[in-house]
Amino acid sequence: MSNRKLSNSPAIRRMPAYLHKLLMMRNENKINVSTTELAEYMNIELSVVRKDIMLIGVAGQRRVGYDICELIRSIKNYLGWQDTISAVLIGAGALGAALLGYDDFSHYGFHLSSVFDSDPAKIGTVIRGRKVCDIKDFRKLVSENMPDIAVICVSGSAAQDVADLVVSAGVRYIWNFANVSLRVPAGVIVQREVIAGGLAMLAVKMKQDRQFIRTANHSETSNHTSHTRR
Amino acid sequence: MSNRKLSNSPAIRRMPAYLHKLLMMRNENKINVSTTELAEYMNIELSVVRKDIMLIGVAGQRRVGYDICELIRSIKNYLGWQDTISAVLIGAGALGAALLGYDDFSHYGFHLSSVFDSDPAKIGTVIRGRKVCDIKDFRKLVSENMPDIAVICVSGSAAQDVADLVVSAGVRYIWNFANVSLRVPAGVIVQREVIAGGLAMLAVKMKQDRQFIRTANHSETSNHTSHTRR
DNA sequence: TAGATTGTTAATCGATTAACAATC
């Protein structure tokens, strides 16, 4: 096992996208897939796809490709998604509702069993088939069936309190959508989701692209499409 | 300018998190910040923060730290966020509503000016202060004031049609939250947001952590906390 | 002065790219 911090492995982050495509293809009753097909879908180089497939340890057939079902099985296995992962959602706002409606989670073996909020106006209502429970009852309600993961979708100001609560109740893994860093005891693992990271990437691409257009207007030697598509 | 594809630069993705922290500190009327403070907040190594600060090109004062306002200015400048970026949102579902409520966007100079949907039940309603417009009127409504970015928050099955529409209307940058790959003409830049990537990361950390616990139970030479915090 | 912090450089590690070998 690697000693380096496993904080942002691009290969692992690509896996759900592969999985999504493969599930779609299986739905269309396709049997095999080639790296070319996956690379085009992902908009990445052929060799990256091959390396990723080597990583999950699947062998293909030359001139035919890989078995879709085997790839699905192996990716799930690689990510530890072969068995159901139970999770609770804290925060029944718009983002929470969006996660509850994310269809692929069920394919990933990720099950958001219950929803908590502190807002009296929300408690008792039903969102996407789940009744919203009072966060005050959190300990009691999860005590018998401890979820693997707590998904925190509350405002930044409330997030630390929620984290303290779920950790004290016994949750050891947190998926944090609140835009703050959480302090947790050693042994608790937090995955922070910074949505704006994608915006930053797009902004920098935009900036470079526009600089290129400006430059290209002054020199005739290059053109625009060769830049964006290499 | 680098020739390599700028697809997933970790440094750029960290910028919004720094920015968020720095904005909070400025709000608290703090003047300076040290790399130690930022590294602790971000849960990363000191030297990563220093490299990132070198990247945006800010000089500090020894024994004092960096000027918070200057850091904010420089990060915005680095990301091209010094001027307002105009964007339209397509898809007024739960995820769209969540993005409309993301407070930090205004600090980032990112302005979601208008919202479109195809659902008659939503058209005309107001979500977080924005009236939802009919997607049929998209061309007409954006023709005078072309937005920089289109944020696509519709279902996977509708996403390609929406992309075709916004591209034909003249939009050149897309932030895609739909869980599919979009085909666009050369010159149009798409940033795809795969929320489940974070779940994959957490799942793998979970798997490793649990394997470690199992191993640790059999051998007395190591303990758990030393693993998770190194 | 001592200590804390920035600044700089080298080493290491991992991810991507490229080229080609193998084979169905």
Next chain:
DNA sequence: TAGATTGTTAATCGATTAACAATC
């Protein structure tokens, strides 16, 4: 056979880590 695809290896590039120099 020819062509398409997987499989493998080496080269390159970039990000992280580590160590220490500089200096307020």
